[in-house]
Amino acid sequence: MAAALREQFGNPSSVHHFGQVAKAALDDARSAAAALIGGDPSEIVFTSSGTESDNFAIRGIAEALEVTGKRHLIATTIEHEAVLNTLKALARRGWKTTLLPVDQTGIVAISALEAALTDDTALVSVMHANNEIGTIQPVAQLARVARARGAVFHTDAVQTAGKIPVDVKALGVDLLSLSAHKFYGPKGAGALWIRRGVRVQPPMTGGKQERSRRAGTENVAGIIGLGVAAQLARAKMTAEADRLAALRDRLEEGILGKVSGTAVNGARSPRVPNTTNVSFDRIEAESLLIALDLAGIAVSTGSACSSGTLEPSHVLKAMGFPAHRTQNSIRFSLGAANTDADIDRVLEVLPGVVEKLRSLTRTVARV
């Protein structure tokens, strides 16, 4: 990417040599992104993020189908905010929306979708894997049901693309969002795959970049980074997924065995191999996160608000967990840099930290 910033400084829309070099680099990245998900390069549109891709898909389909009178949109209660808040915004402008529930394993039932679909349903959007608990949704079956009723199907595959095999043909979807930084690409680069023939009204108006589907000068360096990351992710995928799953399983077994009052949230399979979401009885996730960070162990929780504080997890709430359980859960995410030694370190530090936090509840005298 540094080389791209130095050497491929041309504007890909320019006809001169420098522009054409940059354009060629974009198309190399387009091929790599398409190969990662089994699509055709011409079906890839580069965006600024997974969030933009989700907005693009949902708003673009809603608007394109508005003339047909189809004004109904379906998603699930555990979608990312990029999907949930886009549906909310469209609901304020008159679209009907339905959010499908999940069970306590965090999986959407096919029957729930069948019941929700109507002749007016324009779009169904179901994430491939959940960002908080990692559960993989039965997207291929859901897409088949939705498309049989004439609805367009979008999946937010930000959590899976680059981590586990994703094939748009096997999934049978119409649109798919992905984000570069989820597979070690740069932040601020994403893509939307749009099946050839699917009509989308581009939300961004302007010039003719990305075959007139996404106006605005491309983030060339970011897109080149996305392409390289996609190539690397594809080459290492199977081995890396197995390695991470083994580390994750060791971590889970260790936590459940060494710390009382713990539970893993979400079905233990199928899910992405790199995350685990664990509840700790009588613990505030906020305190545990900070204490672990100070010990050099970086973990996350469900959602963060604009200031960076923690809010109760809408995903765990949607799974039917009681209020306290939505605020006592943290997510461990594993990646390329993690080794067995890291798991050892967590299992060494965590029990003491949890014990200390539990012992301190309400110890300070009040007036």
Next chain:
Amino acid sequence: MRVVVAMSGGVDSSVAAALLAEQGHDVIGLSMQLYAQGEPGLHFGSCCTLDDLNDARRVAAAVGFPHYILNFERQFQETVISNFVREYASGRTPLPCAHCNSDLKFSTLLERAHGLGASTVATGHYAQVERDTNRWMLKRSVDRDKDQSYFLFSLTQDQLAAAMFPVGALTKPEVRREAHRLGLQVADKPDSQEICFVPDGDYASFVARKAPHVAHHGAIVAESGEQLGTHAGVHRFTIGQRKGLGVSGPAPLYVLQIDADTGNVTVGPKSSLERTTLTASDVNWVAAEAPTDWLSVAAQIRYRHTPAPARVRAIEGSRAELEFDTPQSAVTPGQAVVFYHDDVVVGGGWID
């Protein structure tokens, strides 16, 4: 020593944190998010807005210590805002900053500090805490104009033992100079004003929003009992208030008494505002055990009141009775009365 610094994003707590870090303490900055942030169109006050939280984070990053923001919306609602609304609804005038100090910063936040291996919470308050032979003493700041000991009177011995006020020995100009010396980008940030969660100072509307049932009408009456007019709720008044009464007399009228039960607001001339005695509840004795005999003190009955000579003694039920040497104007239920010996806080309580 590991110290948690409660950071508001203002210059005082930023300097407090930076000075402790410079002295070699293992500083952890914690900021409290006290109300919902980031909802478009909502305006928040002069303290702890999203910008303030970001300022605190930037100071921590520049000085080089860890910083976290804690979501205390629920706790702030339960300990501070609910009390604020309840007090106004019952015809009293609350003092939320004092509750925030003893019931949030030096209780919930202190508990969190313990969880992170710190036994001390430092703040940017202008006050001083010192260990005497066998008690923790609370003293005024060297900057008499900025002194905030009045808002800290309710800290118990355990809480004072865990408290540090690094800027209490400095004047405000010195704090700003330190901020410049330390290169803090908040060095010239304006001081916060007003109560943080009511930035426009319109307490009546805030209370009416939070507790619509209190906004009932009532009568404005003279000392004689004669009705002079009506009003739109007792929460709109405080003792000694002159503006916004909607009634006039031959001489200026002031609010003398607020009765939430009947809805009556009694008004009268300035001379009728004077009182020589008061009682206080939930009294916290800081510098000494509760005195059963009369004790001579200087008593301060609101933040900007010049302490007046008085004598005080403890009475049953954690209460105290107090007699001023000369009558004082506008003794206001809900505010604190704080007893001083020179610069030392002897104790204080909530005016009945």
